[in-house]
Every structure is written in C-alpha cells, then in structure tokens.
Amino acid sequence: MTLVLILAAALWGLGRLMGAPPRARSMALGALFGAVLLVQVLLPNGHPLREATGGSAAPWLLLAGAAALVLLYAAVIRRLRGRARPEAEKQPAAPARTGVFAEGELERYARHIVLRELGGPGQKRLKEAKVLVVGAGGLGSPALLYLAAAGVGTIGVIDHDDVDKSNLQRQIAHGDADIGSPKVFSAVSSMSARNPFITLKPYHRELTEDVASELFAEYDLILDGTDNFNTRYLVNRTAVACGVPLVSAALSQWEGQISVFHPAAGAPCYECIFPEAPAPGLAPSCAAAGVLGPLPGVLGTMMAVEAVKLLADAGEPLRGRMLIYDALYGETRQIALKRRPGCPICGG
Numbered sequence: 001m002t003l004v005l006i007l008a009a010a011l012w013g014l015g016r017l018m019g020a021p022p023r024a025r026s027m028a029l030g031a032l033f034g035a036v037l038l039v040q041v042l043l044p045n046g047h048p049l050r051e052a053t054g055g056s057a058a059p060w061l062l063l064a065g066a067a068a069l070v071l072l073y074a075a076v077i078r079r080l081r082g083r084a085r086p087e088a089e090k091q092p093a094a095p096a097r098t099g100v101f102a103e104g105e106l107e108r109y110a111r112h113i114v115l116r117e118l119g120g121p122g123q124k125r126l127k128e129a130k131v132l133v134v135g136a137g138g139l140g141s142p143a144l145l146y147l148a149a150a151g152v153g154t155i156g157v158i159d160h161d162d163v164d165k166s167n168l169q170r171q172i173a174h175g176d177a178d179i180g181s182p183k184v185f186s187a188v189s190s191m192s193a194r195n196p197f198i199t200l201k202p203y204h205r206e207l208t209e210d211v212a213s214e215l216f217a218e219y220d221l222i223l224d225g226t227d228n229f230n231t232r233y234l235v236n237r238t239a240v241a242c243g244v245p246l247v248s249a250a251l252s253q254w255e256g257q258i259s260v261f262h263p264a265a266g267a268p269c270y271e272c273i274f275p276e277a278p279a280p281g282l283a284p285s286c287a288a289a290g291v292l293g294p295l296p297g298v299l300g301t302m303m304a305v306e307a308v309k310l311l312a313d314a315g316e317p318l319r320g321r322m323l324i325y326d327a328l329y330g331e332t333r334q335i336a337l338k339r340r341p342g343c344p345i346c347g348g
Contacts, residue, residue, distance in 0.1 A: 007032065033064065101127065105197055109151050122312035123151060129311040130154040132219040134207055134235055136183040137161070138286070138296030139225030139249050139303060141173035146304035148191035148198055152311065155191065156219060158203035159183045170293045207231060212238040221310055223303050224248040227285060229277035236261060236270035240346050245317075246270065247306045249299045253289050254328035256299040259337060260306055260318045263346035267319035272340035272348065295327050 036054070043049060101124075112118045112126075131152050133140050136159040147155055163171075163178040163186055171183075178186040184202035191200055203215070216222060216238045224235045224246060232248070239246040245262040248270055261270045277283075302323070309315045325332050341348040 037061075102197055105151070108195070108197070112150070117314040118308075118312050122314060125312050126151050126308065127153040129221065130156070130219045131221045131223065131307060131311070132156040132158065132216065133223045133225060134231070135159055135225035135227070136171075136173060136187040137167065137225060137227065138170045138291070139251070139300040140223070141171045141187065142297045142300030143223055143225060143303040143307070144173055144187050144191055145194060146301055147307060148195045148200075150304065150308055151195065152198065152307070154199040154201065154219075156201040156203065156215075157184050157187055158205065158207050158215070159187075160204065160206040166287075170291065170296045172297065207234065209234060213241060216242045216244055219244065221307055222246045223307060225300065225303065229274075229283075232270060233277070237345055240269050245310055247303050247310070249303050251291060251295055251299050252283065252286065254292055254295065255324065255326050256295055257322055257324045258299055258302050258306070258318060259322040260310065262319055263339065265319055266339075268337050268339040269343065269346040271345045272343045273322070273337055275340065275343075292327055298325060298327065 106113065109123050112123050113120050115122075129152050131147055131154070133144050133147070133155065136144065136157050140157065140159070144155065144157060159182075161183050163174045163181055163183055165176075165179055167174060167183075168176065168179075173187040173190045174183065175186075178189075182202075182204045184204045188200045188202045191198070205211075207215075212234060222235060222239050222244055224232060226232055226235065227250075232250075236246060236248075239261070240263055243264045245260060245265070246269075247258070247260050249256060249258040251257070259273075261267060261272075263269050263272075302325075306317050309317045320337050322335050322337055323332060324335070339346065339348045
C-alpha cells in the first residue's frame with residue numbers, strides 16, 4: 001500500500017512540475033486507484049501484485065470514502081465563501097444615479113474633467129450611467145477595471161464560470177488567490193479596490209433567454225466579452241429588442257476586432273454582419289487555438305473607450321465600422337458595416 005501511495009505522490013508532483021491542471025492530475029490518480037481496485041478484485045489471494053498493493057480492497061475503499069468527504073467539504077466551503085463576500089464593500093459612498101459627486105471624486109476624475117470632450121457634464125453622465133458587461137474573462141476583465149476607474153456609476157457583470165489557473169495569463173481582474181472562486185466576485189473585488197464610489201452588481205449565473213430581457217432593460221449599455229457564438233447571438237437579440245447599444249469584441253491568437261452594434265441609431269446589429277455561426281473548427285476557442293496574453297487587454301480597453309464615448313456623447317463611436325487589430329504585425333484597419341436587408345433581428 002505504501003508503494004502505491006508513493007507512486008500517487010510522484011504522479012501528482014510530476015504533473016504539477018509539468019504544469020498539468022488539477023483536474024488532469026486528479027484523473028491520473030483516479031486511474032491509478034481504479035487499477036489498484038481491479039488488481040484486488042481480479043487476482044487471487046496471495047498473488048504478489050495483490051500483496052504489494054495492500055492485499056485487500058477494503059483499505060482502498062475506506063481511503064476513497066475519506067477522500068470523497070474531504071472533497072465534498074472543500075466544495076461546500078468554496079461555495080459558502082463565494083456567497084459570503086460582504087455586500088457592504090460593494091456599495092458606493094453616495095447614490096450613483098443622482099450624479100452628485102462625493103468628497104474626493106472630483107480629484108479622482110480630474111484628468112477626465114479637463115478633457116474638452118468630456119468635462120464635468122460628461123463625467124456626470126458617466127456617474128449616472130448603468131453598464132452591463134457579459135463575461136468577466138479576457139475581454140471583460142480590462143473593460144470592467146477601466147469602467148470602474150472611469151467612474152461609471154453602476155456596473156453589472158454576469159458570468160457563470162470560476163477562475164482557473166489557465167485564466168491568469170490574460171484575465172487581469174483575477175489573481176492566484178481567486179482560483180476556484182466565481183469570476184464575478186473576483187472581478188467585483190478588483191473593481192471595488194479600484195473605485196469605492198460606484199455600485200457593483202455581480203450575477204453569478206449563465207445568461208439565458210429567460211432572464212436576458214429583464215436584465216438588459218436595467219442598463220444603458222451592454223458590453224459583450226463572451227467567447228461563444230450562442231451567447232453572442234443571444235446578447236445581440238436582447239440588446240436590439242431593448243434598444244440598447246452593444247459594444248462587442250472578439251479575438252483569437254494574434255488578432256481582434258471590435259464594433260458598436262446599435263440599429264436604433266442606424267448602425268447594423270451583430271447578426272447583420274454575422275448571420276450564421278462559423279462551421280465547427282473554423283473559429284476555434286482560445287483553449288484550442290491559443291491567444292496572446294496582452295491581446296484581450298488591448299481589445300477590452302478599446303471596449304471601455306467606446307463605452308465612455310457612448311455614455312458621455314463624446315467623439316465618434318464605432319457605429320457602422322469595425323476596427324481590426326493585428327498584434328503580430330502591429331497593424332490596424334477598419335471596414336465599413338451596413339445593415340443587412342431582411343435581417344431577422346433588426347429588420348435591416
């Protein structure tokens with residue numbers, strides 16, 4: 001039995017040195033445990049291999065039961081910790097919707113206020129605004145942090161995922177201590193540390209058809225930082241139905257794109273440009289194709305810039321235009337977008 005435990009420890013340690021995720025290492029230990037049980041069940045009493053692995057299945061079954069209890073306890077504790085984040089820390093010092101600045105806020109936003117295109121009125125509009133970010137991953141992380149720093153009064157974030165070690169290469173709203181925690185709570189903690197004068201609303205759940213309309217109706221602007229086409233189409237349908245502008249970005253490997261979809265202002269919707277999802281394999285995920293770590297930061301920051309422009313009525317947002325950024329060659333280009341006649345979502 002000692003020999004098997006040493007082998008299990010070696011497997012775990014080797015996997016950690018090679019950077020294998022905890023799930024893969026756990027699967028390797030599970031395979032080893034299954035092999036030991038088969039040896040105990042199939043081989044006759046007194047067989048050398050059976051003796052070398054404990055001589056009986058009973059101690060292994062007891063060990064498996066103890067491990068299952070420990071894992072169950074750890075899962076319950078993680079869930080309770082996620083729910084127990086103090087809501088008081090997320091509340092602003094002054095009501096965000098009133099547009100009244102608390103003491104210290106004007107100094108905080110001084111670099112905005114001196115901008116001719118923003119000024120005090122623009123900053124006031126930011127404070128009164130409500131923005132929902134769908135996804136707290138690579139694109140959502142920088143967008144959320146910059147929206148919080150910019151003083152957007154109410155920021156909602158919806159994501160059902162938990163922080164994984166592989167996220168930390170690019171998802172800057174999360175840290176090593178957040179691994180295993182819901183992304184929305186990790187992001188809210190980072191935003192609250194950045195700006196205590198704003199209202200933050202985390203939604204730790206998947207965005208589905210039955211809640212999307214009611215949720216979007218509470219916000220002035222939607223940012224889509226998701227990584228799957230089903231959710232992108234749902235976000236677009238709901239934003240169009242609610243008449244809310246949508247800032248959408250996507251990326252893969254070394255390249256990203258961003259646009260503002262807003263049919264109510266004459267711009268096309270997402271489905272005008274992408275009427276169908278690409279065939280499987282033509283648009284692989286970041287996990288399959290890889291992605292440059294800083295690239296989501298570039299596109300996510302651009303999303304925050306477009307959001308500020310839309311909310312403060314400054315400059316010319318990317319309505320009817322798509323900006324494409326190629327990080328590998330340091331190039332940007334723009335293409336004009338038009339509404340598609342007969343679009344089933346916005347009518348073209």
